[in-house]
Amino acid sequence: MKQWALFLCGRYLRRKRIMLLSVAAVMLCCAMLITVASLFTGFIHAVESSASDYLGDVILSAPQGFRIEGFPELLKQIEQVPSVQTATPVLKGTGLLLTGPGQVRAAQVLGIDLQSRLKVSPLKDALVRQKNISSDLISFTPGQLASEVVGGFVGIGLIASPDEITDDYDMQQVSSFFGQKAALTTGTLMKNESAQEESSDSQPRYVRKVLRFTITDVVQTGVYEFDQNFVYVPIETLSALLYPDKQICTDEIQIRLTKGADEEAAMAMIRGAWLNFAKGRSAWANIASVESSRKMQARLIGEYRKQLNILMLILVIVSFGVVLLVFCIFYLIVMTRRKDIAVVKSCGASDVSVAAMYLLFGTVNGLIGSALGAVLGWWVTRNIDIVEKGITTATGLKVWKASTYLFTKIPNEVNWSWAVWICLAALAAAVVGALIPAIAAAWVRPVKILRYE
Numbered sequence: 001m002k003q004w005a006l007f008l009c010g011r012y013l014r015r016k017r018i019m020l021l022s023v024a025a026v027m028l029c030c031a032m033l034i035t036v037a038s039l040f041t042g043f044i045h046a047v048e049s050s051a052s053d054y055l056g057d058v059i060l061s062a063p064q065g066f067r068i069e070g071f072p073e074l075l076k077q078i079e080q081v082p083s084v085q086t087a088t089p090v091l092k093g094t095g096l097l098l099t100g101p102g103q104v105r106a107a108q109v110l111g112i113d114l115q116s117r118l119k120v121s122p123l124k125d126a127l128v129r130q131k132n133i134s135s136d137l138i139s140f141t142p143g144q145l146a147s148e149v150v151g152g153f154v155g156i157g158l159i160a161s162p163d164e165i166t167d168d169y170d171m172q173q174v175s176s177f178f179g180q181k182a183a184l185t186t187g188t189l190m191k192n193e194s195a196q197e198e199s200s201d202s203q204p205r206y207v208r209k210v211l212r213f214t215i216t217d218v219v220q221t222g223v224y225e226f227d228q229n230f231v232y233v234p235i236e237t238l239s240a241l242l243y244p245d246k247q248i249c250t251d252e253i254q255i256r257l258t259k260g261a262d263e264e265a266a267m268a269m270i271r272g273a274w275l276n277f278a279k280g281r282s283a284w285a286n287i288a289s290v291e292s293s294r295k296m297q298a299r300l301i302g303e304y305r306k307q308l309n310i311l312m313l314i315l316v317i318v319s320f321g322v323v324l325l326v327f328c329i330f331y332l333i334v335m336t337r338r339k340d341i342a343v344v345k346s347c348g349a350s351d352v353s354v355a356a357m358y359l360l361f362g363t364v365n366g367l368i369g370s371a372l373g374a375v376l377g378w379w380v381t382r383n384i385d386i387v388e389k390g391i392t393t394a395t396g397l398k399v400w401k402a403s404t405y406l407f408t409k410i411p412n413e414v415n416w417s418w419a420v421w422i423c424l425a426a427l428a429a430a431v432v433g434a435l436i437p438a439i440a441a442a443w444v445r446p447v448k449i450l451r452y453e
Contacts, residue, residue, distance in 0.1 A: 019329065019361075019365065021325070021329060022322075022325055022326045022329045022330075022365050022369070022430070022433075023365050023368050023369045023372070024369070025321070025322045025325045025326070025369070026322055026326075026365060026366060026368075026369025026370060026373060026426050026429070026430055027368075027369045027370075027372040027373040027376060028373065028376075029319040029321075029322050029373070029426065030369060030370050030372075030373025030374065030376075030377065030422055030423060030426045031372075031373040031374075031376035031377040031380065032315065032319075032377075033312070033315055033316070033319065033377075033418075033422045034373065034374060034377030034378070034381070034414070034415075034418065034419045034422050035377045035380045035381050035384075036311065036312070036315060037308070037312060037415050037418040037419070037422065038377070038381045038411075038412075038413065038414045038415040038418065038419070039381065039384065039410070039411060039412075040304075040307075040308045040311065041308065041415045041418065042410075042411025042412065042413050042415070043304070043411055044301060044304045044305065044308070045411065045413075046411050047297065047300070047301065047304065048294060048297060048301060050221075050223045050226075051293045051294070051296065051297045052293050052294060053121060053122055054121045054122070054123075054221065054223070054226060055121075055254055055293045055296075056087075056088070056120050056121070056254030056255050056256050056293060057255060057256055057257040057261075057263065057266075057292060057293060057294075058254075058255040058257060058263070058266060058267055058270055058290065058291070058292050058293070059252055059253070059254055059255070059289070059290075059291055059292075059293060059296070060078075060252060060253040060255065060270060060274055060288065060289070060290050061251065061252040061288065061289040061290075061291070062250075062251055062252065062284075062288055063284055063287050063288060063289075066282070066284055067091075067243065067246065067249035067250065067251060068089075068249060068250050068251070068252075068253070068282075069246055069247040069248070069249045069281075070247055070281070071089050071248070071249070071250050071253065073277065074253065074273075074274070074277045075087050075088075075089065075116075075253065077273045077276065077277055078253065078255060078270055078273050078274075080273070081266065081269045081270060081273060082258075082269075083257050083258050083261035083262065083265065083266040083269070084255055084256070084257060084258070084261075084266065084270070085119075085256045085257060085258045086116060086119040086120055086255075086256050087116065087120065087253050087254065087255040087256070088112065088113055088116035088117045088119070088120045088121075088253070088254050089111075089112070089113055089116075089235055089250035089252075089253055089254075090110055090111065090112055090235075090250060090251060090252050090253075090254055091110070091111035091112075091235050091238050091239055091242070091249065091250045091251050092108065092109070092110060092111075092251045092252075093108070093109040093111070093186045093187075093188070093238065093242060094106075094107070094108050094109070094186065095107060095109060095184050095185050095186030095187070095211075096184070096185045096186075097154070097158055097182060097183075097184050097231060098182060098183045098184075098185070099154075099158070099159055099177065099180065099182045099215070100180075103159075105158050106229075107154075107155075107158055107184065107229055107230070107231050108229045108230055108231070109184055109186060109211070109230075109231045109232075109233060109238060110230055110231065110232050110233070111233055111234065111235035111236075111237065111238030111239060111250075112232055112233075112234070112235055113234075113235050114138065114139070114140060114234070115135070115136075118135050118138060119135075119256065120254055120255070120256045121254075122221075123219070124138060126219045126220055126221040126222075127153070127217050127218070127219060128156070128171070128174060128175075128217060128218040128219070128220055129142070129175075129178060129216070129217045129218065130142060130217055139151070139216075140152060140153070140216060140233070140234055141214075141216060142216055142217070149214055150211070150212065150213040150214065150233065150234070150237055151213060151214050151215075151216035151233075151234075152182070152213040152214070152215060152216065152231060152232060152233040152234075153215075153216065153217045153218065153219050153231070153232040153233075154177075154182070154215055154218060154219065154230075154231050154232075155218075155219050155220075155221075155226060155227040155228060155229060155230045155231070156169055156174060156218050156219065156220040156227050157224070157227040157228035157229075158227075158228065158229070158230075158231065159174065159177045159215075159218065160173050160174050164398065165392055165398060167400075169220070174218055177215050177218065178215060178216065178217070178218075179214060179215070179216070180214070180215050181212065181213075181214055181215075182212070182213055182214070182215050183210055183211070183212045183213075184210070184211040184212075184213070184231060184233075185208065185209075185210050186208075186209050186210075186211060186241075186242070187206050187207055187208045187209050187242075188206070188207055188209065188242040188243065209241050209242060211233065211237070211238065211241055213233055213237075219232065222409055235248065235250065236248055255270060263292050263294070267290050267291075267292060270290055271290045274288060274290065316425075319429070320429070322426070322429050322430070322433065323429045323430075323432055323433040324433070325433070326362060326365065326429070326430050326433025326434055327433040327434070327436060327437065330358060330361060330362065330433065330434045330437035330438075331436065331437040331440065333358075333361075333437070355438040355439060356438070357438075358434050358437055358438035359431060359434055359435065359438045361434055362430045362431045362432075362433060362434025362435070362438075363427070363430065363431055363434075365430045365434070366426055366427035366428070366429065366430030366431060367427060369426060369430065370422075370423040370424075370426040370427050370430075371423075373422075373423070373426060374419055374423055377414070377419065378414050378419075381412055381413070381414050382412050382414065383412075384410045384412050385409075385410055385412070388400050388410060
């Protein structure tokens with residue numbers, strides 16, 4: 001392309017204010033797609049990571065209705081697997097939590113071994129009262145509580161409600177629950193687990209149990225489901241309450257793998273350790289589940305990804321308006337500057353050179369628009385909390401609500417792989433929009449345009 005084409009291209013870009021409209025359209029569409037893709041993929045990643053963070057990388061679960069007894073020995077065998085970092089037992093139950101007159105909430109109770117739990121999950125960072133002390137000092141009965149007192153942790157959503165606008169909790173109200181007595185009404189289904197002892201007449205019966213404990217700390221994970229449902233108590237206490245005729249038992253073992261470990265190989269070795277432990281102890285050992293938390297979430301994550309793809313497809317279709325806008329702007333320029341084109345062609349410019357000049361217009365528009373769109377998309381994504389609060393303040397509309405989106409914090413990491421493809425697509429759209437006007441400019445015949453000049 002000759003220098004005159006570059007000169008005219010620069011002149012049009014500087015003097016034609018209407019060109020700013022096409023640049024702004026490319027920029028806004030690019031920024032919108034980058035922001036939506038980043039927020040949605042950030043949400044998906046948060047769902048995946050929250051399951052892994054708080055449930056472990058691999059979960060060994062007993063079949064429904066059965067329990068794993070003598071698990072300390074099993075933990076030792078599992079932790080001898082080379083790719084296993086640590087493991088922790090969890091005993092589950094459901095019930096009603098009473099924290100005061102008329103303050104009753106449905107809750108899930110987890111019996112945990114606190115020290116091993118702190119190694120498997122980031123529970124320490126979620127504690128309100130004990131988060132700033134050493135992990136070795138964290139206890140269900142901190143301070144001056146008597147050793148015989150049963151202490152427990154409760155999710156912050158079980159004792160307080162977040163502000164409707166900010167999703168923040170009143171921490172002064174939360175702190176008032178420290179040292180307060182609470183009661184959890186739960187129970188267990190009593191039945192024979194031995195096939196030899198079962199008869200056609202035997203029917204399982206539900207036995208009501210009440211666990212009274214002192215609230216010694218509050219858990220705020222930032223994951224709505226956990227904060228609104230879970231009560232944590234010592235596994236020894238819960239096991240003795242629900243299954244007094246058994247040894248201390250657990251429903252599942254949650255396992256943290258070493259960084260970079262082969263998940264499939266680790267699960268195979270963990271299953272081998274389990275079968276070796278259960279041999280001669282549990283007839284149901286072969287139907288116990290050894291599954292990764294990532295695979296347990298696979299179906300849900302798959303549905304989220306489908307929704308992301310559908311949403312992006314809709315936004316891409318809407319963004320095709322950019323192609324039409326660029327086409328209209330460039331076609332208008334061609335129609336109003338046909339005499340300039342004729343003069344240029346009469347001076348020796350070829351059809352290809354003239355068409356290339358308008359394609360260069362489109363390319364420059366796409367480059368500038370996509371670059372500005374990437375910057376704007378990055379800024380909005382990284383500062384989404386500020387943007388969301390601004391919208392809430394201006395309109396009173398709560399855009400991000402933890403009860404709807406599961407997390408109290410909006411994910412704000414930019415998905416650069418999506419951003420690169422979006423910018424390339426924006427550039428291609430601008431070039432495509434300039435293609436027909438470029439062809440129209442190449443078809444201009446100087447004789448017809450200049451014969452009356």
